[in-house]
Amino acid sequence: MKAKNSPVRFRIGKNGFFKGVVIAFAFSCVIPLLFILAYIIKAGITKINWNFLVNVPKPVGESGGGIANALLGSIIIIAVAAVIAIPIGILGGIYLSENRKSKLAYWARLSIDILQGVPSIVIGIVAYFWLVKPFGGFSSVSGSIALAIMMLPIVVRSTEETLKLLPDTLREAGFALGMPFHRVVLKVIVPCGISGILSGVMLSIARIAGETAPLLFTAFGNPYLSTSLTKPMQSLPLLIFNYATSPYNDWHDLAWGASCILLIFVLVLNIFTKIITRKWKVQL
């Protein structure tokens, strides 16, 4: 009796053992993330105060100072990138969803796939040769364009995927009323898919907000407050990179504070996107 049962018991034991292993491994993934979040917020939150937000960094040796230049720089660079990438991305997505079988759409889709996988540092190199070298100097707008190139695939993809899910009857109803193509698209199709498009846009902004590599050779960084699009400009990730790798403790403090702000911004944007995608039942 016992000899007959033991293989079964062994298999059941093995089943339980592996279930335990899978659960343990799956949940241990979360530990480093929680650890990082806790550490960054603990190290950063104490550095953030009003002076930190409105001052520019002080020279080495003087304590205090803030990251106003990086905050403003990040906002400007991201805003310009968004202004460039969002219309192009949405129109590109509309093109792909309206022309599913044309040859150009096939190649455009392939290009978007490729673009999505291009390492960010390569985008930085290319932006340097397109926009920095010909115009004779680092500029924030070149950084914005580099980031816009990185945003593009996400916006295009989410627009295309969202619009593809809309029933054809919507479109046909529009045409049946005698609406011209552009009005059907802009007044019927896009409003119906706006939630998916918006969440794609927010996701893409969250993604580029933390990008450093494309800005290294384009926006370059600037220790002073600058609002000029044609001059070098500081941004949060650049500041974190430069100050984190510097040997000065005061600068490390600035970098911790900046990391905390950047991390909270990116996470809030991500979580917010998740919530609205769930609420509006969008599939991304």
Add this chain to the structure above:
Amino acid sequence: MKTFENEAVIARGDSSRVITGSNTGKLKKTNREKHSNRQIWTESVFRRLLFIMGVLMVVLVLGIMFTLIVQSVPSIKALGAGFLWGKVWDPVRDIYGAFPFLLGTLLTSFLALAISIPFSFAVGIFLGEYYPKGWLPDLLKNTVELIAAVPSVIYGFWGLAVLVPIVRSFESGIGEPPIGVGIFTSSLILSIMIIPYAASLGRSMIQMVPSHLKEAAYSLGATRWEVIKSVILPYVKSGLFAGVLLSLGRALGETMAVTMVIGNTSGIPKSIFAPGNTMASVIANEFTEADRTVYLSALIELGLVLFLVTVVINMIGKKIISRFTND
């Protein structure tokens, strides 16, 4: 396209009918005609605009490739194919060999993959098979996806402040020189960063396994683990492989986190605990310092190699996924 031409004709026909009306009708006609003409004009502009966007996307990628190729021509001419196998990188003496960086990139990426695969597969199996629904799996799924959202520069900073001292004491414990920064530390950081890619793909693939296959195995008396091992995993093999490829593509191109913790030395790393450099990190470090044409061009050639490798890997991954989902 044809339907819209018809529509235009109808619109015109409509307005010509109004002409037969009274004086006020005439006024109406010109307004209407103007209106519909404007609509037709806007429509063709809109269509052309969409078409231009499609062209733009193709041109963008071709332009990136073209720029990289053109800018690396000086280095290809001066250094030839030996560039990739040259073991010394010494810009001061004008010697450029990319082998240390190729090795660094491959070592960090594959080490990171080896560390992360058990975790990402476990997440995939857990969410795809054990508990596909409920608040806890949802929480796990969203948290794992957040791992991909944290900016890489923050991973780098955290690695520098927290992981490097830990690795340093670990290294002195096993008798390696306690440097802290190096290939091993970068692999650890990378392995955390790439978990979500294989995990989320694995999850969706495992959920697509047809239930009749699983039920057949259960009816034969298989335990759950046996079903996973001999039905589910063989079925989604190619999908999991695609997830690993996407993770690999991400690891190869990752720049900032690696640059901050790898140590940035251009020699061939002697062990996995030694400092080194990857292709991406050497570009990030030396691009703005490169003062000679060949030096700069050599860095861009590294970028070109990186670009081509990641493109090929991503394309293979996407191909496998689309074949899998179409079946």
